[in-house]
Amino acid sequence: MRLSSQRGMTLFTVLFAIMVIGLMLGLTGQTWSQVMQREREEELFFRGDQYRRAIESYYTSGQGGQDAYPESLEDLLKDPRSLQTKRHLRKLYLDPFTNSEFELISAGGDVRGGSVTVQNLGRIKGVRSNSTLAPFRQDGFPEEYENFKSASSYDKWEFTYTPESAIPPQPEKFQPLPDKPVSQ
DSSP states (O other), rough: HHHHHHHHHHHHHHHHHHHHHHHHHHHHHHHHHHHHHHHHHHHHHHHHHHHHHHHHHHHHTTTTOOOOOOSSSSSHSSTTTTOOOOOSSOOOOTTTTTOOOOOOEEEEEEETTTTTEEEEEESSSEOOOOOOHHHHHHHHOOOGGGGGGOSSEEEEEEOOOOGGGGGOOOOOOOOOOOOOOOOO
């Protein structure tokens, strides 16, 4: 009688240990995927910012006042407007979430079909990810990325360059003149 109760207790202990190990592995796996997503998020921000800065450099270094966006990302690697080799970007980066090319944002706008860009119109003013995952980071962005606040997914993070002169000036607030006494 005693031997069978010891076997039952041993079996119960082994099953309990397996359950605890399974729970711990599940928690570790979930935490690990969050750590990896946070790392990819930081890498996305770095790569997207590199593209935005390269497009800004390309735009502002136009020859003879020819401010223009690049026609392709390859133009950032070697500026075709210059006779000498001029690089605005070291290399072309892939989207860290999809491991494919970034989606291009055209200066002329996009023609979209559903959630997919069908055609880009014009030159390139920026890039964005194709990932629909929700970002961890929701606040504390630099000024040029204020529109990233509370974005629902990474494909809403658009790394674009818009020149200062292209931003319409804000009208000044109307200030009425003080009343002057009428002299007689």
